[in-house]
Amino acid sequence: MLLNSYDSWSPLREVVLGSADNYTSHERELSFDLFFHDETPYSRIYYPRHVTPGATGHRARSPIKQQYLEELREDVEEMAEVLTRLSVTVHRPLPLDATTGEVRTPAFSAAVVPPLNVRDNSIVFGDEIIETPPLVRSRYFETQFLKPVYAEYFRRGGRWTVMPRPLMTDASFDLSYVADAADHGSLMEPISDPQPSPYDSGFEMMIDGAQCLRLGRDVFVNVSNANHALGCDWLERHLRGRFRVHRLHRLADSHIDSTVLALRPGLLLVRTPDVAERLPKELQRWDMIFPPEPEDNNFPDYDDDDLVLTSRYIDLNVLSVSPDTVLINAACPELGRTLEKRGFTVVPVRHRHRRLFGGGLHCFTLDTVREGSAPEDYLED
Numbered sequence: 001m002l003l004n005s006y007d008s009w010s011p012l013r014e015v016v017l018g019s020a021d022n023y024t025s026h027e028r029e030l031s032f033d034l035f036f037h038d039e040t041p042y043s044r045i046y047y048p049r050h051v052t053p054g055a056t057g058h059r060a061r062s063p064i065k066q067q068y069l070e071e072l073r074e075d076v077e078e079m080a081e082v083l084t085r086l087s088v089t090v091h092r093p094l095p096l097d098a099t100t101g102e103v104r105t106p107a108f109s110a111a112v113v114p115p116l117n118v119r120d121n122s123i124v125f126g127d128e129i130i131e132t133p134p135l136v137r138s139r140y141f142e143t144q145f146l147k148p149v150y151a152e153y154f155r156r157g158g159r160w161t162v163m164p165r166p167l168m169t170d171a172s173f174d175l176s177y178v179a180d181a182a183d184h185g186s187l188m189e190p191i192s193d194p195q196p197s198p199y200d201s202g203f204e205m206m207i208d209g210a211q212c213l214r215l216g217r218d219v220f221v222n223v224s225n226a227n228h229a230l231g232c233d234w235l236e237r238h239l240r241g242r243f244r245v246h247r248l249h250r251l252a253d254s255h256i257d258s259t260v261l262a263l264r265p266g267l268l269l270v271r272t273p274d275v276a277e278r279l280p281k282e283l284q285r286w287d288m289i290f291p292p293e294p295e296d297n298n299f300p301d302y303d304d305d306d307l308v309l310t311s312r313y314i315d316l317n318v319l320s321v322s323p324d325t326v327l328i329n330a331a332c333p334e335l336g337r338t339l340e341k342r343g344f345t346v347v348p349v350r351h352r353h354r355r356l357f358g359g360g361l362h363c364f365t366l367d368t369v370r371e372g373s374a375p376e377d378y379l380e381d
Helices: 030-035 066-085 140-156 176-183 226-241 273-277 333-341
Strands: 011-017 025-028 060-063 087-091 100-104 109-111 122-125 127-133 159-162 210-214 216-225 242-248 259-264 269-271 287-290 321-322 326-328 343-347 367-372
Touching: 025 030, 025 109, 030 343, 109 127, 122 210, 122 367, 127 140, 140 159, 159 176, 176 321, 210 259, 210 269, 216 226, 216 273, 226 242, 259 321, 269 273, 326 333
Parallel strands: 011 087, 127 159, 216 242, 269 287, 326 343
Antiparallel strands: 011 367, 025 060, 100 109, 122 127, 210 216, 259 269, 321 326
């Protein structure tokens, strides 16, 4: 089928599901700690930093236990089976080869992680795939694993665009969001000690697809720092005349798909009423579902040396297969009952270690083909 996706709820026909092959560790360095900064204040009391972030000399690998890796692969393959049973064509990226341990550019070197959270570094607007400039160095070449899939959509007539790639020196990153949070007494730890580089060129464009909420003709983009603002500038100019781009000011540090998701026209899944009050007026007119607070027994118990990367709200990261069918984590029966009361068919999917790998069902997938021939206007009065 032809590349076609304008929103997150129309009947899903084709999807890319990430690969967990050879995911062995996380590398702690400035870009990694900045990316996960807002998601982990709940866990940092118990899972503190192992190293001081910043320069190359402070880089350190945080290994992931083999049991978790094996269970992650089992869960991802089960996701593929569930989607196939729902008549969704599932595409997969190239697997990360075990011998590929590190990548180097003129400005940095970084460990490589597999293309698991494929939502992040790409976004689809209608018949166009856009590869976005990454926020984390270890993911700099992640979309290379998706080349065969994207090339096939291009051969079918889809458009394929790559946003400008950043150099990603320490000076490329705007740390103001972190500094402001620290000034307001946040539990979040400060990130400091950026090191100079001969390739410094000031703040650079960096933005992820998961910062965008697509609603037909309109897209809302979370902007929390100068890097995001530059990326949003590019999207505004590139999409002008086809889509309307709106900015959300610091709704989260970066990604918003565990904060607010559109389940169907006029209905949002929103983390808390406090988040709802920060939404723009156009979205405050929509009906909202506020899920029950996550239960502690929904999550595995981890050891002190296991690096927890997400907040307890990660399971709001659901995937809509149609306006009335939603995939959720099987570990969240409370969320399932809440959605069923609103008329949804809930499809439970096992996903045990989402907090260790930084992504839920929405993060692990990129919807490339949904029904619908043109972007609808859902914000009309």
